[in-house]
Amino acid sequence: MASHVALLRGINVGKAKRVAMADLRALIEGLGYAKARTLLNSGNAVFDAPGVAAGEAAARIEHGLVERLGVSSRVVVVTTEELGEIVAENPLLERATDHARFMVGFVVEPGDLRRLDAQAGEDWAPAALAVGSLAAYLWLPGGIIDSPLAQAVGRALKDRVTLRNWTTTTKLLALARGG
Numbered sequence: 001m002a003s004h005v006a007l008l009r010g011i012n013v014g015k016a017k018r019v020a021m022a023d024l025r026a027l028i029e030g031l032g033y034a035k036a037r038t039l040l041n042s043g044n045a046v047f048d049a050p051g052v053a054a055g056e057a058a059a060r061i062e063h064g065l066v067e068r069l070g071v072s073s074r075v076v077v078v079t080t081e082e083l084g085e086i087v088a089e090n091p092l093l094e095r096a097t098d099h100a101r102f103m104v105g106f107v108v109e110p111g112d113l114r115r116l117d118a119q120a121g122e123d124w125a126p127a128a129l130a131v132g133s134l135a136a137y138l139w140l141p142g143g144i145i146d147s148p149l150a151q152a153v154g155r156a157l158k159d160r161v162t163l164r165n166w167t168t169t170t171k172l173l174a175l176a177r178g179g
């Protein structure tokens with residue numbers, strides 16, 4: 001079973017910050033981690049790193065991206081166990097009927113979620129925000145581009161959050177669990 005999932009912020013969106021997934025896998029394995037696999041072309045990687053803290057792995061991957069690939073990107077790393085908790089804790093699953101428009105906000109550190117206290121108390125209807133113990137959940141039925149909720153979360157968390165839709169999140173968990 002994989003022990004970590006890395007989520008790179010802003011990779012391969014438009015023409016900036018282009019990273020080939022083969023290069024990302026090579027970078028991760030070059031750092032001494034094993035069995036690097038990627039999902040999609042947007043900076044999602046699963047790898048084995050027994051005994052390595054998620055924050056340490058994130059810092060090493062961030063540094064390696066700059067040093068080896070010339071790309072600066074915030075990296076959020078969660079363990080497979082944490083990703084399982086994020087999926088299980090989802091309070092908006094029944095409400096979010098389109099999984100492509102239902103986002104999970106992965107944060108650098110769980111304490112970052114406190115920055116969303118003001119937003120969590122607002123009514124974003126028809127959108128919705130729920131703050132869990134390890135991630136934020138954003139139901140964006142009108143899409144992400146012009147969403148006031150997505151913009152408010154971005155302002156509050158800046159580069160300390162990266163979003164993945166629910167479909168990608170569950171696929172990452174399956175991949176991390178060996179599926």
